[in-house]
Amino acid sequence: MSVKYIIGFSIFLIVLVACNIYFYYNLTSVNKHVILSAPRKVEATSSVHKDIIDHVYNLPNEYKVKNPNFTPLQRNLVQSFNASVINNLKSVWNYVDEWADDESLFPHKDGAPGQILQAMRASQIALVDNAPKGTQLKLLLLLEGKQKLLFKPKRYNLTHIINGHIYAGFDRHNSEVFAYYLAMVLNFKWVAPVITRRINIDQEIMRLATPGLKKTMVKNEGGRLCIYGKCYYCKINETVCPDSNGELEGAAILYLDKQFRIHKSPWRRSYNSKKMEWEKDNDFCKKVGMTLSTKRILNLVDTAIFDFLIQNGDRHRYEIYKEKIVLLDNGKGLGNPMVDVLDILAPLYQCCIINFSTWQNLEYLSGGSLTETIKLLSEFHGEKLTTEEHYQAIERRLLKIYATVQYCLEKHGSGKVFKNVVAL
Ligand SMILES: Nc1ncnc2c1ncn2[C@@H]1O[C@H](COP(=O)(O)OP(=O)(O)OP(=O)(O)O)[C@@H](O)[C@H]1O
Numbered sequence: 001m002s003v004k005y006i007i008g009f010s011i012f013l014i015v016l017v018a019c020n021i022y023f024y025y026n027l028t029s030v031n032k033h034v035i036l037s038a039p040r041k042v043e044a045t046s047s048v049h050k051d052i053i054d055h056v057y058n059l060p061n062e063y064k065v066k067n068p069n070f071t072p073l074q075r076n077l078v079q080s081f082n083a084s085v086i087n088n089l090k091s092v093w094n095y096v097d098e099w100a101d102d103e104s105l106f107p108h109k110d111g112a113p114g115q116i117l118q119a120m121r122a123s124q125i126a127l128v129d130n131a132p133k134g135t136q137l138k139l140l141l142l143l144e145g146k147q148k149l150l151f152k153p154k155r156y157n158l159t160h161i162i163n164g165h166i167y168a169g170f171d172r173h174n175s176e177v178f179a180y181y182l183a184m185v186l187n188f189k190w191v192a193p194v195i196t197r198r199i200n201i202d203q204e205i206m207r208l209a210t211p212g213l214k215k216t217m218v219k220n221e222g223g224r225l226c227i228y229g230k231c232y233y234c235k236i237n238e239t240v241c242p243d244s245n246g247e248l249e250g251a252a253i254l255y256l257d258k259q260f261r262i263h264k265s266p267w268r269r270s271y272n273s274k275k276m277e278w279e280k281d282n283d284f285c286k287k288v289g290m291t292l293s294t295k296r297i298l299n300l301v302d303t304a305i306f307d308f309l310i311q312n313g314d315r316h317r318y319e320i321y322k323e324k325i326v327l328l329d330n331g332k333g334l335g336n337p338m339v340d341v342l343d344i345l346a347p348l349y350q351c352c353i354i355n356f357s358t359w360q361n362l363e364y365l366s367g368g369s370l371t372e373t374i375k376l377l378s379e380f381h382g383e384k385l386t387t388e389e390h391y392q393a394i395e396r397r398l399l400k401i402y403a404t405v406q407y408c409l410e411k412h413g414s415g416k417v418f419k420n421v422v423a424l
């Protein structure tokens with residue numbers, strides 16, 4: 001009798017755990033695009049998430065319409081990206097060493113961002129090598145004029161949807177480019193300029209490749225030269241191949257020849273089934289506060305907002321330059337426009353603090369201005385960065401960020417939530 005009882009109870013427990021895992025998975029990863037119109041039950045993986053989603057439904061109207069105060073700022077941004085023709089590309093690179101100041105890594109006035117992007121696109125390549133840093137395939141392009149670009153090749157079409165874990169799949173090259181424009185519109189200036197560049201496999205790669213790179217190139221069945229590269233995850237059967245024009249497309253990221261300090265993110269994922277401390281403890285921020293300064297936490301909150309918008313859940317570590325986080329490695333965004341993994345915002349809802357300047361910038365961008373400006377800026381450079389579904393997803397996520405801040409304000413009041421420290 002008692003043995004039967006134990007067996008019965010054990011089966012009951014197993015079924016219960018299985019159901020929990022099933023529902024947890026579904027609530028955190030499936031179709032969340034309906035969240036703004038569907039019944040409120042979706043995504044309430046925890047009471048905090050539920051509270052935040054409740055605030056999405058009760059957002060004041062001002063967050064759903066355009067903020068007129070953004071108009072002059074948008075005009076300035078557009079001007080700085082509207083690159084006038086540069087006669088001497090090399091002249092752009094002459095000032096590189098003087099670029100970084102305490103406010104930004106690159107100059108942002110008088111058309112400078114547009115000129116840098118144009119120089120990155122038009123400068124001739126002098127040498128191509130493997131860039132063995134990191135886990136994903138990357139090339140290093142040395143330009144005439146001595147600048148370097150990191151090249152993350154295209155692995156997916158813009159319409160491809162990544163399913164599974166938030167960190168699943170290869171890097172998305174367009175996510176790197178999109179992230180740069182997003183950072184510019186958010187006024188986050190600790191980021192490297194990025195463009196989409198197409199390079200000819202024969203003329204610009206094979207002809208200029210180092211012997212080391214040539215060793216990691218193979219011909220596919222169609223006789224085309226392809227690259228499998230040199231990196232932690234690089235495999236000979238996972239090559240990138242040129243398109244029918246013989247060109248490889250990818251994100252070309254300005255290489256920052258600077259000394260970074262690398263730190264592990266307190267909110268990193270375990271990359272296995274084990275839960276991290278931040279996933280179990282809603283008071284986790286108090287522990288973080290024992291080792292990190294408020295300024296650094298605010299910087300991590302800004303980074304979390306940025307990552308949530310593109311859904312980059314892979315910021316396991318971060319690089320510091322001049323005591324600020326550099327937004328490097330943004331390739332794991334734009335995976336699935338139907339999914340909003342809210343726990344990327346954990347630094348915000350667990351710490352409930354935000355730079356007041358960040359909050360003001362976010363308030364400027366309501367009602368569609370955020371994506372409208374990204375489109376405007378990138379169109380100057382002939383870039384189609386992503387699909388309409390992803391643009392809509394960014395706007396939906398912006399509402400969730402507003403709602404998260406409302407949740408914090410309700411809990412702690414504006415005196416505690418808003419901080420006057422410039423972090424990015
Ligand atoms: N623009 C850049 N300028 C200088 N160094 C860079 C730049 N981008 C990345 N790096 C350096 O190269 C390392 C690897 O780059 P990145 O993180 O983008 O690659 P990854 O393959 O995605 O790595 P991981 O899988 O570990 O995230 C970074 O940690 C950083 O130190």
Ligand SMILES: [Mn+2]
Pocket residue numbers: 134314329331332
């Ligand atoms: Mn990465």
